[in-house]
Amino acid sequence: MSDSVGMSVDLGGIKMKNPINTASGTFGNGWQFEGFFDVAQLGAITTKGCAAEPWDGNPAPRMAEVTSAIMNSVGLQNPGVPAFVASYGEYLSGLEERGCRVICQVAGHSLDEYVRAVELFEELAPFASGLEINISCPNVSRGGAAMGATPGAAAEVMRAVRPRTRRPVVVKMAPHDVGEIGRALESEGADALSLINTIPAMSIDVSTRKSKLSRPTAGLSGPAIHSIAVRMVWECHNAVDIPICGIGGVTSGEDAAEFILAGATAVSVGTANLVDPTAAPRILSELESWALSQNVSDINELIGAVEC
Numbered sequence: 514m515s516d517s518v519g520m521s522v523d524l525g526g527i528k529m530k531n532p533i534n535t536a537s538g539t540f541g542n543g544w545q546f547e548g549f550f551d552v553a554q555l556g557a558i559t560t561k562g563c564a565a566e567p568w569d570g571n572p573a574p575r576m577a578e579v580t581s582a583i584m585n586s587v588g589l590q591n592p593g594v595p596a597f598v599a600s601y602g603e604y605l606s607g608l609e610e611r612g613c614r615v616i617c618q619v620a621g622h623s624l625d626e627y628v629r630a631v632e633l634f635e636e637l638a639p640f641a642s643g644l645e646i647n648i649s650c651p652n653v654s655r656g657g658a659a660m661g662a663t664p665g666a667a668a669e670v671m672r673a674v675r676p677r678t679r680r681p682v683v684v685k686m687a688p689h690d691v692g693e694i695g696r697a698l699e700s701e702g703a704d705a706l707s708l709i710n711t712i713p714a715m716s717i718d719v720s721t722r723k724s725k726l727s728r729p730t731a732g733l734s735g736p737a738i739h740s741i742a743v744r745m746v747w748e749c750h751n752a753v754d755i756p757i758c759g760i761g762g763v764t765s766g767e768d769a770a771e772f773i774l775a776g777a778t779a780v781s782v783g784t785a786n787l788v789d790p791t792a793a794p795r796i797l798s799e800l801e802s803w804a805l806s807q808n809v810s811d812i813n814e815l816i817g818a819v820e821c
C-alpha cells in the first residue's frame with residue numbers, strides 16, 4: 514500500500530484540495546466551527562442560502578428529530594446578500610486565502626430574484642470561488658423547489674443566471690428526476706450539480722394530532738436518506754458529463770467513499786455537522802485512509818468506479 518494519495522479534485526472549475534465540502538445550511542457560514550477545528554483543512558464550504566433581500570424564514574418549531582434523521586423547515590432565513598457580505602465577507606475571504614474554497618449559495622423566489630442575488634454576489638463577494646444556485650428548497654411557499662421541479666423550469670433558471678457570472682455555477686438539485694433535470698442544467702451551462710437537497714416528509718405529534726413542525730411537511734436529512742442519495746448520484750452521473758457533489762446522510766468516510774464510487778467528484782457533510790461539530794475533518798481523514806487502501810495514486814481514479 515502506498516503512503517500517499519492525491520486528494521485534490523475539480524468541481525466544475527472549483528479547485529478543491531480534497532473532496533470534502535459542507536452542505537448549505539448545516540455549517541453556519543464556517544466561522545462558527547473554527548473553535549472546533551481548522552476549517553481550512555476542508556476542500557470547500559458552502560454557505561447558507563442567501564437572497565438579494567433578507568428573508569425571515571418560517572415560524573418555530575422548525576426542527577424535529579425522527580428515526581435516523583432530522584426534519585427542518587427553516588425556510589431559507591437569511592440576511593440578504595449585502596448584510597451577508599458585510600458580516601462574513603472578511604472571514605470568508607480569509608478562508609479562501611487559507612486554501613479552502615468558498616461556495617456561496619444563492620436563493621430566490623423568482624427568476625428576477627435569482628438574477629438580482631447573483632448580480633449582488635458578483636459585485637460584493639469577489640472572494641467566492643463559485644456560486645451554488647438553490648432550486649430545490651422544499652420549505653418555502655414561493656420559488657424554492659418549484660424552480661427546479663421540471664427540466665424546463667430548471668433550465669429557465671440556469672439560462673437567466675448563466676450570463677450574470679463568469680464564476681463556476683453549481684446547481685443544487687431536488688431528489689427527483691435527477692438524470693433528466695441534470696441534463697437540462699448541463700445543456701444550459703451549469704458547471705457542476707449538487708444533490709440531494711432534503712426529501713419532503715411529514716412527522717405528526719400523535720398527542721396533539723399536529724405536525725411536529727410549524728408547517729405540515731418539512732425536509733428530511735441525515736443517515737435515513739443516504740442510500741437514496743447514493744442511488745440518485747449514480748443515476749445523475751450516468752446521465753451527465755459535468756461533475757457532481759454528493760450530499761445526503763454522510764456520517765463516515767465509508768459513506769463519502771460510496772458517493773465517490775457512485776460518480777461524485779466531491780462530497781458534502783450536512784446533518785452530521787449538527788451532531789458532531791468535528792464530523793467533517795474526521796470524515797476527510799477516513800476518506801483518505803480508504804483511498805489509500807484502494808491502491809490508486811489519485812482519488813480521481815475512484816470517481817464512478819462502482820462495478821455493477
Ligand SMILES: Cc1cc2nc3c(=O)[nH]c(=O)nc-3n(C[C@H](O)[C@H](O)[C@H](O)COP(=O)(O)O)c2cc1C
Pocket residue numbers: 536537538539561562583585587589618647650685709710711733734735736738760761762763781782783784785
Ligand atoms: C437545518 C438545515 C438547513 C438547511 N439549509 C439549506 C439551505 O439553506 N440550502 C440548501 O440548499 N440546503 C439546505 N439544507 C439541506 C442540506 O444542505 C442537505 O442538502 C441535506 O440536509 C442533505 O444532507 P445531509 O443528510 O447530510 O444533511 C439544510 C439542511 C438542514 C438540516
